[in-house]
Amino acid sequence: xxxxxxxxxxxxxxxxxxxxxxxxxxxxxxxxxxxxxxxxxxxxxxxxxxxxxxxxxxxxxxxxxxxxxxxxxxxxxxxxxxxxxxxxxxxxxxxxxxxxxxxxxxxxxxxxx
Amino acid sequence: xxxxxxxxxxxxxxxxxxxxxxxxxxxxxxxxxxxxxxxxxxxxxxxxxxxxxxxxxxxxxxxxxxxxxxxxxxxxxxxxxxxxxxxxxxxxxxxxxxxxxxxxxxxxxxxxxx
Numbered sequence: 001x002x003x004x005x006x007x008x009x010x011x012x013x014x015x016x017x018x019x020x021x022x023x024x025x026x027x028x029x030x031x032x033x034x035x036x037x038x039x040x041x042x043x044x045x046x047x048x049x050x051x052x053x054x055x056x057x058x059x060x061x062x063x064x065x066x067x068x069x070x071x072x073x074x075x076x077x078x079x080x081x082x083x084x085x086x087x088x089x090x091x092x093x094x095x096x097x098x099x100x101x102x103x104x105x106x107x108x109x110x111x112x113x
Numbered sequence: 114x115x116x117x118x119x120x121x122x123x124x125x126x127x128x129x130x131x132x133x134x135x136x137x138x139x140x141x142x143x144x145x146x147x148x149x150x151x152x153x154x155x156x157x158x159x160x161x162x163x164x165x166x167x168x169x170x171x172x173x174x175x176x177x178x179x180x181x182x183x184x185x186x187x188x189x190x191x192x193x194x195x196x197x198x199x200x201x202x203x204x205x206x207x208x209x210x211x212x213x214x215x216x217x218x219x220x221x222x223x224x225x226x227x
Binding site: 003004035041042043044045048056058091100101102103104105106107 | 215
């Protein structure tokens with residue numbers, strides 16, 4: 001069964017460092033998303049991406065964040081200068097069409113120290 | 114600020130019990146309501162996407178209903194099994210123009226004891 005895969009599963013980084021979280025969405029899906037969940041809090045929307053550009057982004061998704069689809073398969077989330085409060089589980093998701101069910105990856109646990 | 118509430122926060126039942134839990138969401142600008150099942154150490158798995166008031170969807174022993182006028186959805190599990198143990202998340206989609214800006218509840222954590 002096709003699935004969304006994310007790497008790495010766990011990333012530890014020092015404050016101020018750049019991190020890139022990687023995702024491979026399901027191959028025939030056109031819409032891609034990043035969500036995050038800070039421990040003990042709700043899952044929060046970060047950004048959606050379609051047709052090689054950002055469709056929508058939340059207030060969380062400030063200038064420190066960027067997304068890219070560098071080739072036909074990968075979808076990356078970059079955090080330029082990590083802060084302690086960026087520590088969270090980051091989920092990538094994809095969907096075939098707009099507003100249909102999204103398939104989630106297993107997440108990358110980011111720990112900023 | 115749009116808010117999605119789920120209750121109860123956690124639920125412990127015996128195998129064979131039927132159970133239900135609630136998701137409350139804003140009744141204005143409704144587009145869709147998503148239910149996800151999330152097992153520990155796995156990715157959230159989509160259960161239902163509900164769009165119409167009065168909708169009822171079923172997947173095996175799990176079913177869900179939707180009331181968009183009053184802003185709630187119920188998820189029912191008939192005859193719970195230990196493998197149903199998971200966190201059940203609902204997510205509100207506020208209008209068709211948004212792409213993926215789902216607003217999630219905190220989830221209901223279900224534990225089913227054999």
